[in-house]
Amino acid sequence: MTQRADEAGLQAREAAEAAARRSYGKLIACLAAQTRDLTQAEDALSEAFALALQTWPERGVPASPEAWLLTAARRRALDAARRGRTRVQSTPRLEMMMDELAADQAADRPIPDERLRLIFACAHPAIAAPARAPLILQTVLGFDAAAIASAFLVSPASMSQRLVRAKQKIRDAGVPFSAPDLQAAPERLEAVLDAVYAVFTQGWSDPAGADPRSRGLVDEALFLGRLIAALLPGEAEPLGLLALMLYAHARRAARRDHEGRFVPLDAQDTALWDAPLIEEAEALMLRAVRLGRIGRFQLEAAIQSAHAHRRLSGATDWAAVVALYDALLVQTGSVVAGLNRAVALSRLSGPAEGLQALDALGADPRLEDYQPYWAARADLCERAGDTGAAAHAYGRAIGLESDPAVRVLLQDKLEALSHAG
Amino acid sequence: MQYLLMIVGDKEPVDKAHADDMKNLMGAFMAYTRAMREAGVMIAGDPLQPISTATTVRVRDGKTQVLDGPFAESKEQLGGYYLIDVPDLDTALSWAERCPGAQYGAIEVRPIMVIPGA
Numbered sequence: 001m002t003q004r005a006d007e008a009g010l011q012a013r014e015a016a017e018a019a020a021r022r023s024y025g026k027l028i029a030c031l032a033a034q035t036r037d038l039t040q041a042e043d044a045l046s047e048a049f050a051l052a053l054q055t056w057p058e059r060g061v062p063a064s065p066e067a068w069l070l071t072a073a074r075r076r077a078l079d080a081a082r083r084g085r086t087r088v089q090s091t092p093r094l095e096m097m098m099d100e101l102a103a104d105q106a107a108d109r110p111i112p113d114e115r116l117r118l119i120f121a122c123a124h125p126a127i128a129a130p131a132r133a134p135l136i137l138q139t140v141l142g143f144d145a146a147a148i149a150s151a152f153l154v155s156p157a158s159m160s161q162r163l164v165r166a167k168q169k170i171r172d173a174g175v176p177f178s179a180p181d182l183q184a185a186p187e188r189l190e191a192v193l194d195a196v197y198a199v200f201t202q203g204w205s206d207p208a209g210a211d212p213r214s215r216g217l218v219d220e221a222l223f224l225g226r227l228i229a230a231l232l233p234g235e236a237e238p239l240g241l242l243a244l245m246l247y248a249h250a251r252r253a254a255r256r257d258h259e260g261r262f263v264p265l266d267a268q269d270t271a272l273w274d275a276p277l278i279e280e281a282e283a284l285m286l287r288a289v290r291l292g293r294i295g296r297f298q299l300e301a302a303i304q305s306a307h308a309h310r311r312l313s314g315a316t317d318w319a320a321v322v323a324l325y326d327a328l329l330v331q332t333g334s335v336v337a338g339l340n341r342a343v344a345l346s347r348l349s350g351p352a353e354g355l356q357a358l359d360a361l362g363a364d365p366r367l368e369d370y371q372p373y374w375a376a377r378a379d380l381c382e383r384a385g386d387t388g389a390a391a392h393a394y395g396r397a398i399g400l401e402s403d404p405a406v407r408v409l410l411q412d413k414l415e416a417l418s419h420a421g
Numbered sequence: 422m423q424y425l426l427m428i429v430g431d432k433e434p435v436d437k438a439h440a441d442d443m444k445n446l447m448g449a450f451m452a453y454t455r456a457m458r459e460a461g462v463m464i465a466g467d468p469l470q471p472i473s474t475a476t477t478v479r480v481r482d483g484k485t486q487v488l489d490g491p492f493a494e495s496k497e498q499l500g501g502y503y504l505i506d507v508p509d510l511d512t513a514l515s516w517a518e519r520c521p522g523a524q525y526g527a528i529e530v531r532p533i534m535v536i537p538g539a
Contacts, residue, residue: 174422176509
């Protein structure tokens with residue numbers, strides 16, 4: 001009996017988790033489409049999930065968990081509004097909510113996918129620029145403020161304040177959840193693409209899926225990337241972003257060796273790369289370039305393309321990679337681009353040149369605790385024969401690394417260094 | 422939803438010495454107001470007399486203070502307003518964009534707060 005109850009509880013929890021992964025953003029978009037009240041929608045949905053975990057173990061998982069959750073969340077929102085817990089107290093608002101509830105219950109209609117409307121509402125120019133991408137991550141994927149804060153390198157407290165303000169603005173200023181206007185949408189595109197790429201990198205940095213929050217994120221980002229590219233076929237950057245993600249995703253099987261250790265890009269076995277994905281990315285790049293408007297994502301994808309070329313030619317075209325990083329630096333002024341350029345330069349012209357380029361970046365305080373900077377520095381010093389400086393830099397890099405697979409690789413290198421010296 | 426479009430700009434939108442410019446601006450505002458009325462979105466709207474006519478009132482410690490001039494001295498001044506009723510912020514912003522005042526000054530768009538039960 002208890003065992004059966006446990007099983008039912010487990011089944012219910014799994015079904016609820018699956019529904020959350022599949023449809024969190026879809027449900028939020030649906031719940032907030034008319035009221036524009038994201039906070040209310042999030043509260044109502046989390047109450048619906050709690051109710052599901054109570055009722056599903058006894059009564060079984062419903063045929064359509066999403067429809068069940070939507071109805072339960074609408075009822076909760078309506079109850080809260082009637083009790084005056086929210087701002088939605090005016091009679092027309094209540095009537096509208098009752099109509100929605102009745103319509104959902106009457107017909108077994110599929111839940112419309114309003115996610116793109118939600119995404120573009122979050123990217124509205126009336127929302128403070130630094131809040132746009134984080135807001136997309138929270139409302140579409142259900143990330144909590146702490147996870148978003150770490151992805152955007154700000155404190156959880158200020159991130160959560162930023163998100164609260166943005167949601168208030170959407171509700172009180174009446175920012176519409178309208179279909180993205182193909183004429184007006186491109187100006188909102190930057191924030192949308194940034195958010196999608198942040199989702200991808202969050203999932204990418206955890207290839208083992210050890211953290212349940214990042215499970216499925218790569219697929220989610222690819223789905224959103226394809227959706228946006230299909231919706232805005234005349235825009236080059238969505239194609240660039242999709243190509244960039246596909247190039248990286250194509251290498252997923254080659255990123256770790258049999259023992260789970262990290263394998264750097266230029267040491268990867270190209271036979272393990274996913275050739276059809278690389279070809280799809282190449283075709284996307286060709287389409288993007290023909291549109292004649294270069295941008296950050298296309299440049300990053302072009303760099304990936306130069307790396308992918310090793311699969312055919314056996315060697316990476318480092319001169320092309322350096323030139324592309326030069327262009328990227330001009331476009332973005334990003335210190336990360338500068339770091340990668342220095343590494344590429346060392347491949348082209350030797351470690352001394354690379355170190356010189358790295359020293360030129362040295363003044364930027366953000367590099368102090370940026371792991372890739374120290375790992376690159378260690379590698380260049382080692383190749384230049386400066387064992388002491390290399391050991392110091394490896395130490396810094398190991399101290400800053402959170403991925404155990406990368407940490408092991410760096411520790412092995414430090415070990416080898418002391419044996420050599 | 423109702424929005425207040427506040428036309429904020431320099432004290433003199435055009436050089437008064439050029440009567441033609443002034444006439445053009447007046448004509449543009451009249452056409453804009455007519456378009457708003459015909460679209461059925463306008464509730465109210467008026468230009469304001471210049472800030473040299475402003476008087477500011479405060480009550481402090483039970484005493485009424487009446488001062489000549491605007492509440493804050495600044496280069497940018499409220500020159501007029503429109504109160505409109507439209508479905509959402511995007512529609513309000515598209516009306517703000519068409520306002521002739523947007524050409525020389527700025528239009529601040531503020532939603533009207535709805536007081537439940539009032």
